[in-house]
Amino acid sequence: MADLFRVGLLGHGTVGAAFATLLEDRADAVEAITGLRPELSGVLTRSRGDFEDIVERSDLIVEVMGGLDPARDYVLRAMAAGRHVVTANKQLLSTHGEELWAAAREHDVQLRFEAAVAGVVPVIRVLQESLAGAHVDRLHGIVNGTTNFILTQMAETGASYADALAEAQRLGYAEADPSDDVNGRDAAAKMAILARLAFNTPVHIDQVRYEGIEHLTADDMAYARDLGLGLKLIGTAERIDGGLSVRVHPAFLYGAHPLASVSGPFNAVTIESEAITEVTLSGPGAGGPQTASAVLGDVISAMIPPASTPPATDSLEIVTDVESGFYLHLEVADRPGVLAQIAQLLGLQGASVKSVVQKGLGENARLVMVVHPLLESRFFAAVDLIAGLDFIRAKPRAIRVIDEQFT
Amino acid sequence: MADLFRVGLLGHGTVGAAFATLLEDRADAVEAITGLRPELSGVLTRSRGDFEDIVERSDLIVEVMGGLDPARDYVLRAMAAGRHVVTANKQLLSTHGEELWAAAREHDVQLRFEAAVAGVVPVIRVLQESLAGAHVDRLHGIVNGTTNFILTQMAETGASYADALAEAQRLGYAEADPSDDVNGRDAAAKMAILARLAFNTPVHIDQVRYEGIEHLTADDMAYARDLGLGLKLIGTAERIDGGLSVRVHPAFLYGAHPLASVSGPFNAVTIESEAITEVTLSGPGAGGPQTASAVLGDVISAMIPPASTPPATDSLEIVTDVESGFYLHLEVADRPGVLAQIAQLLGLQGASVKSVVQKGLGENARLVMVVHPLLESRFFAAVDLIAGLDFIRAKPRAIRVIDEQFT
Numbered sequence: 099m100a101d102l103f104r105v106g107l108l109g110h111g112t113v114g115a116a117f118a119t120l121l122e123d124r125a126d127a128v129e130a131i132t133g134l135r136p137e138l139s140g141v142l143t144r145s146r147g148d149f150e151d152i153v154e155r156s157d158l159i160v161e162v163m164g165g166l167d168p169a170r171d172y173v174l175r176a177m178a179a180g181r182h183v184v185t186a187n188k189q190l191l192s193t194h195g196e197e198l199w200a201a202a203r204e205h206d207v208q209l210r211f212e213a214a215v216a217g218v219v220p221v222i223r224v225l226q227e228s229l230a231g232a233h234v235d236r237l238h239g240i241v242n243g244t245t246n247f248i249l250t251q252m253a254e255t256g257a258s259y260a261d262a263l264a265e266a267q268r269l270g271y272a273e274a275d276p277s278d279d280v281n282g283r284d285a286a287a288k289m290a291i292l293a294r295l296a297f298n299t300p301v302h303i304d305q306v307r308y309e310g311i312e313h314l315t316a317d318d319m320a321y322a323r324d325l326g327l328g329l330k331l332i333g334t335a336e337r338i339d340g341g342l343s344v345r346v347h348p349a350f351l352y353g354a355h356p357l358a359s360v361s362g363p364f365n366a367v368t369i370e371s372e373a374i375t376e377v378t379l380s381g382p383g384a385g386g387p388q389t390a391s392a393v394l395g396d397v398i399s400a401m402i403p404p405a406s407t408p409p410a411t412d413s414l415e416i417v418t419d420v421e422s423g424f425y426l427h428l429e430v431a432d433r434p435g436v437l438a439q440i441a442q443l444l445g446l447q448g449a450s451v452k453s454v455v456q457k458g459l460g461e462n463a464r465l466v467m468v469v470h471p472l473l474e475s476r477f478f479a480a481v482d483l484i485a486g487l488d489f490i491r492a493k494p495r496a497i498r499v500i501d502e503q504f505t
Numbered sequence: 506m507a508d509l510f511r512v513g514l515l516g517h518g519t520v521g522a523a524f525a526t527l528l529e530d531r532a533d534a535v536e537a538i539t540g541l542r543p544e545l546s547g548v549l550t551r552s553r554g555d556f557e558d559i560v561e562r563s564d565l566i567v568e569v570m571g572g573l574d575p576a577r578d579y580v581l582r583a584m585a586a587g588r589h590v591v592t593a594n595k596q597l598l599s600t601h602g603e604e605l606w607a608a609a610r611e612h613d614v615q616l617r618f619e620a621a622v623a624g625v626v627p628v629i630r631v632l633q634e635s636l637a638g639a640h641v642d643r644l645h646g647i648v649n650g651t652t653n654f655i656l657t658q659m660a661e662t663g664a665s666y667a668d669a670l671a672e673a674q675r676l677g678y679a680e681a682d683p684s685d686d687v688n689g690r691d692a693a694a695k696m697a698i699l700a701r702l703a704f705n706t707p708v709h710i711d712q713v714r715y716e717g718i719e720h721l722t723a724d725d726m727a728y729a730r731d732l733g734l735g736l737k738l739i740g741t742a743e744r745i746d747g748g749l750s751v752r753v754h755p756a757f758l759y760g761a762h763p764l765a766s767v768s769g770p771f772n773a774v775t776i777e778s779e780a781i782t783e784v785t786l787s788g789p790g791a792g793g794p795q796t797a798s799a800v801l802g803d804v805i806s807a808m809i810p811p812a813s814t815p816p817a818t819d820s821l822e823i824v825t826d827v828e829s830g831f832y833l834h835l836e837v838a839d840r841p842g843v844l845a846q847i848a849q850l851l852g853l854q855g856a857s858v859k860s861v862v863q864k865g866l867g868e869n870a871r872l873v874m875v876v877h878p879l880l881e882s883r884f885f886a887a888v889d890l891i892a893g894l895d896f897i898r899a900k901p902r903a904i905r906v907i908d909e910q911f912t
Binding site: 128130206232340379 | 527531534537538603615619626627634635636637638639640645701704705707708712714720721722724725728734736739743744745746747748749750751752754755756757758759762763778781783784785786787788789794797798799802805806809810811817819820821823825827832834862873902904905906907908
């Protein structure tokens with residue numbers, strides 16, 4: 099039996115409960131990758147569990163209780179006891195980050211916090227590791243899913259701010275008290291953390307200027323739509339005249355901006371640097387399971403040696419025949435019965451035609467057809483037969499179609 | 506003086522030369538972050554340098570020579586000698602990956618290869634670490650910048666494949682012999698590596714089906730444009746009926762697909778999993794400086810302990826007043842002279858009006874203005890004065906505009 103890796107959990111709200119479930123669900127996979135079996139060694143909530151006891155019985159502590167107190171004290175004590183810590187607490191890091199990072203270095207433990215910013219979007223790791231050597235010039239982010247959902251609703255439905263907020267609350271994208279989301283303070287905390295990592299300069303949340311979305315109107319959205327602009331709550335951190343500006347405010351973005359098309363509760367971050375031009379990361383920014391996945395990624399990273407590629411744990415069979423939709427371009431002589439014969443050959447292989455466009459006439463007509471997904475081997479069998487028909491004037495050309503139902 | 510971290514370089518082509526330059530340019534920054542001063546300890550090219558001697562004098566070996574032989578032998582020997590290796594060699598990893606990863610584990614050294622796939626887009630690290638615990642269902646990628654540049658050219662200018670290829674060659678986005686790019690083999694090698702990491706299953710390049718873009722025509726592009734589709738060279742790795750399909754082929758994508766808007770020489774990868782829904786990473790996929798940045802990120806990662814946040818190396822001043830463009834929404838009584846008074850107050854603060862739209866008439870007219878970037882303090886001073894004018898009917902509303910010149 100594999101050795102255990104004991105994980106102590108502080109906090110059992112939405113993220114904590116999702117993490118406990120995920121850790122159990124993925125225990126086999128984690129064991130296959132790391133050689134260690136992860137196990138929840140204890141859970142601390144307001145009403146149960148003993149902190150000292152949990153630390154004693156853990157190799158790593160996950161802190162998802164939120165807030166400054168007692169989270170700061172617990173994280174410091176866990177690290178002093180030699181435990182790695184994974185936290186999702188942006189408030190804590192944007193307020194006491196320097197103290198906590200110094201403590202991690204002093205006690206030679208890992209302090210990971212991917213889930214604190216943009217959920218499962220791996221921006222922390224990318225700034226700390228991939229881009230550690232880059233000279234970052236600017237970073238733009240949509241780092242609050244609640245406000246991005248509200249703004250997307252307003253843009254797509256013409257709803258007022260109040261109605262869009264109510265809808266967000268109904269769907270669970272906004273809290274009963276959404277103040278820190280809609281006034282920009284949540285995004286400001288996240289931008290303080292990102293700016294610290296991107297620019298290697300201490301940034302406290304109180305140094306981030308922020309403005310929320312409460313004053314935006316359906317009129318503003320209509321203006322944006324008429325001009326092909328996006329209207330988003332944007333966090334910015336950038337070098338200015340040898341200094342650093344960190345701020346959060348609504349902004350109109352030109353349609354081609356990588357953040358203009360980020361919609362719903364998604365988050366995204368664009369990092370600009372002369373050497374790398376521009377890297378953009380996007381994905382779900384919140385939600386229990388997504389944030390729990392980010393926490394689990396950090397836990398696994400603490401379990402494996404750096405940059406190791408574990409032995410393959412699976413040996414999936416490589417499948418060579420798959421289903422695809424197709425675009426089929428045919429050059430044909432325009433005679434009666436042409437389409438019927440083609441449709442018949444396709445139909446014999448189970449291909450169902452979704453749409454047909456005919457261009458040109460006479461000896462140089464072109465047929466462009468789209469067929470619904472079917473096994474590629476069957477589609478190509480039909481195309482081979484079609485290619486042999488006497489009215490075909492050129493080699494048929496087929497291109498796959500990735501359908502919108504793919505997601 | 507800081508201890509040295511000695512980097513031996515195998516290969517001095519586009520990427521190798523860019524890396525040597527970058528390592529020197531960023532040596533101070535890397536020393537500040539890691540506490541070690543990186544130094545090039547030797548360079549091996551076809552005509553100069555001795556492999557054994559370079560390994561002897563290095564802590565880490567960067568392999569950017571490409572090809573299978575002698576790259577495989579060199580990488581194995583470097584690891585056997587206890588040296589970490591950073592490689593950008595997709596051909597090597599998609600052919601001999603299992604052997605190399607096993608050797609890295611056996612000799613307890615790091616084998617990093619972020620630059621082998623999608624340049625500076627950090628997809629390797631994200632799959633190996635952030636998403637190590639996720640059950641990935643599907644991965645789509647645009648992983649060849651040459652073909653994406655050619656397809657973008659065809660889509661935007663209506664050029665033929667041959668003309669777009671010639672343009673790509675002229676601009677340095679395509680090699681004199683572009684075969685492995687345009688026939689899909691380069692993308693297939695990268696997809697083999699991504700599939701190995703995403704699905705923990707050994708995948709050899711020979712198991713990847715691939716098809717190139719040589720047969721695509723301006724007609725196909727016109728069809729895509731008419732229907733609002735993207736036409737891209739797409740790599741796919743996905744679970745199918747308990748097996749795994751890995752393939753590369755051109756595909757039409759619906760406009761809302763995260764990969765449909767990836768243009769020019771950029772690369773992007775979308776990773777889908779039930780727990781995380783979907784994460785997309787995008788950025789420059791090739792180019793000497795960009796690939797060299799990815800190599801440097803790997804080198805720095807090998808220099809620092811995992812998940813450490815080094816002490817802040819800079820102390821940039823936090824700037825609070827920055828330049829922004831603005832949208833200004835005013836409700837005014839529609840009298841003669843209103844616009845002139847507003848424009849005068851803006852002008853006194855140096856604000857230059859880019860456009861004005863007036864909606865409605867009489868007592869409820871609305872003015873929407875966009876002003877060119879100026880210091881925010883000066884803009885808001887003007888707005889405060891405007892708010893006091895007797896024909897203003899509601900509190901002015903201002904929203905920042907991020908201009909398209911921002912990139």
